[in-house]
Amino acid sequence: MNEYFINKASNIMAWNLTTDILSNSKAIDYHKTLSVYQPTPIVSLPNLALKYNVGNIYVKDESYRFGLNAFKGLGASYAVHKILEKQPDIETICTATDGNHGRAVAWASKLAGKKAVVFVPKDTVESRIKAIENEGALVINTGLNYDETCAVAKNTSIEKGWQLVQDTAWENYEEIPALIKAGYLTHFEELENDLHVLPKHKVDVVFLQAGVGSWAAAAIWYYVNRYGNNRPKIVVVEPYESDGILASFKAGKRVTPEGTFKTIMAGLNCGIPSLTSWDIIKNGTDVAIKIEDEFAEQAIRQLYYPEGNDKRIIAGESGVGGLAGFIALMCKESMQPLKTYLGITANTNLLFYSTEGATDLENFNKIVSLKP
Ligand SMILES: Cc1ncc(COP(=O)(O)O)c(C=O)c1O
Incomplete structure (x- = not known):
């Protein structure tokens, strides 16, 4: 079947x-x-x-x-903690999310005294966006689907020198998803x-x-x-x-x-x-x-x-x-x-x-x- x-x-x-x-x-x-x-x-x-x-x-x-x-705060907080142990000078943390992971990254960044930028796909409901903003993050709706939004977060992070904390892995991006x-x-x-x-x-x-x-x-x-x-x-x-x-x-x-x-x-x-x-x-x-x-x-x-x-x-x-x-x-x-x-x-x-x-x-x- x-x-x-x-x-x-x-x-x-x-x-x-x-x-x-x-x-x-x-x-x-x-x-x-x-x-x-x-x-x-x-x-x-x-x-x-x-x-x-x-x-x-x-x-x-x-x-x-x-x-x-x-539950997502479990992954984001541990990953942010481990990243900052190695690189304490990071200023901005970035991710793509359909809701819960973004709120978790925003919360973990705030906990660590860092800025957060969160990209969300089209169709993300207002209440989930508000919940992320309430943790102090800047939220940007890409108007794209989830996979495309992940690509935007990845490329923007490289361009701006932000730290990407993504909960999915691809070739040569494995350590942070593993920490999550x-x-x-x-x-x-x-x-x-x-x-x-x-x-x-x-x-x-x-x-x-x-x-x-x-x-x-x-x-x-x-x-x-x-x-x-x-x-x-x-x-x-x-x-x-x-x-x-x-x-x-x-x-x-x-x-x-x-x-x-x-x-x-x-x-x-x-x-x-x-x-x-x-x-x-x-x-x-x-x-x-x-x-x-x-x-x-x-x-x-x-x-x-x-x-x-x-x-x-x-x-x-x-x-x-x-x-x-x-x-x-x-x-x-x-x-x-x-x-x-x-x-x-x-x-x-x-x-x-x-x-x-x-x-x-x-x-x-x-x-x-x-x-x-
Ligand atoms: C409430 C909830 N449960 C389960 C999952 C699935 O997690 P994963 O994307 O790692 O499969 C998510 C992912 O965002 C989620 O928000």
């Missing part, structure tokens, strides 16, 4: 600059030095698990991260302290939403290193119309997807996967799927109007990507073979990361105004 790909993962991670930086990451020690640092909560949703007849469902809620309403991935490791390491809430300390399947794939790659690297061949099954989820990872699996190499790039999952609306992230993802993913926006809306409502006395979670369109993928997998006839392949039964424990809160409040309110 063309909406999913089953991958025979080798679970072998090549040794290179990226995996070296991941292995030597001290991100959690750095993050603990920040006064705003707190591990984000993990929420158990037993009634939702009953609804889908699975063992249990856990959600790590990143809307609480650093007061930024998304290393920063993301903090929230996987936080989970070590939460294992006691999981029955038999075990998660069976993890669903990871992906844009350029840097976050999914950090997660996969963590799971493969921590659990080896006994790692949880890993499902990568993308929007139907921007499925760079699924398209790359199908092509057998990293490619730009051919969809329309129309999706409400703005953070996942990216083009070609990150070079170094793809290297990790292709060796540690079991299944890649793409899903329609309606599943993201369903997942937002599901968390907002919880089953029984489950706790309410406020999650944004990209933040619910993993859960939306699970709902699609359980509901769509065409995805039933995946349920069997992943071995999802009444005993299976599932983990999701809600990677953002309601970062586009207007659209969030529209979505939750329709009660399930």
